[in-house]
């Protein structure tokens with residue numbers, strides 16, 4: 177019987193497995209996919225997660241591949257409304273490390289135990305000896321504890337249908353990673369037609385995102401190319417654009433007996449704001465040091481506090497992400513003017529420092545000492 181079984185080899189499950197392995201815990205990780213999932217989603221990793229990833233050795237690998245974003249700009253009508261200075265944060269890593277999610281997965285995969293692929297866990301049963309994980313192929317895995325890191329699609333392993341209140345928002349976005357100039361500065365263009373985000377990536381590329389409202393997007397490449405040009409003056413070739421929507425959900429609990437839930441399986445926040453993966457990494461990396469004593473001696477000191485802190489952090493991130501989503505909607509000229517004026521006043525005063533800290537996840541309870 178393995179000490180800990182991790183279900184799901186997304187960034188959160190891999191980070192947990194790599195950290196547990198570095199701590200000498202007997203850990204196995206399984207994923208139902210036969211190969212690493214394609215496409216890129218999360219690109220920005222903030223200081224708290226970078227600091228906690230040091231224990232497994234992942235931070236160096238991430239930093240060597242990433243662009244370091246020290247500065248952000250909120251822009252409107254072709255002008256800078258306010259600058260956001262990550263490089264002035266009192267943090268161990270005063271920047272956002274930006275890299276494709278596939279690179280993050282590669283770094284973590286090299287440090288985690290080998291992922292057992294094609295293993296689809298369909299049920300978890302707890303008994304006195306531990307937890308029995310049943311697979312779609314009829315196999316079984318036994319472990320002292322199971323951590324569910326299965327993302328949104330796997331939450332049925334733990335929660336009853338309807339147990340997590342989920343809000344679906346009408347906002348849709350087009351997104352692509354393209355070759356574009358712009359330097360290591362993150363730019364958020366809050367324009368009348370809707371937000372355009374432009375974030376640096378390695379190798380002279382940028383992540384472009386444009387709000388599309390509730391309308392169906394017939395051709396994401398054409399929509400994104402035209403939206404970034406007309407709203408933000410960014411002239412680029414776009415190929416391979418995708419679209420995404422916004423859900424908001426935070427589970428009522430993260431633990432049932434010897435089964436614990438982390439990452440998107442427990443909470444989903446709007447991708448506008450870029451904190452979902454970071455939130456999950458912080459769940460996993462603050463859980464890791466509590467797991468070994470728990471499975472070995474039954475000492476679960478700290479788990480209740482961990483659960484309370486992680487749920488509070490998830491609710492906070494969900495609220496912030498929603499605010500970002502609302503700010504990024506199209507606005508009539510008068511509302512756009514009022515929004516720009518209010519943001520300028522807020523971000524250029526002491527509110528600017530608070531906003532930077534919130535965006536960089538300095539208010540997450542796991543950020544203490546990072």
Ligand SMILES: Cc1cc2nc3c(=O)[nH]c(=O)nc-3n(C[C@H](O)[C@H](O)[C@H](O)COP(=O)(O)OP(=O)(O)OC[C@H]3O[C@@H](n4cnc5c(N)ncnc54)[C@H](O)[C@@H]3O)c2cc1C
Pocket residue numbers: 183184185186187188189206207208209213217218219220221295296297298325326327328329330333351420438439440441447450451452453454455456
């Ligand atoms: C467009 C977009 C952009 C984003 N940008 C950012 C960003 O910049 N920064 C940020 O912090 N976040 C961002 N996010 C959010 C981020 O992508 C997610 O929060 C993150 O991927 C969640 O990781 P996870 O490991 O919890 O889940 P997942 O990445 O969903 O991984 C779960 C894994 O579990 C496996 N699995 C599922 N069910 C089972 C089962 N029953 N048995 C075995 N395996 C199973 C799946 O195959 C999958 O590999 C973005 C999201 C989107 C959509």
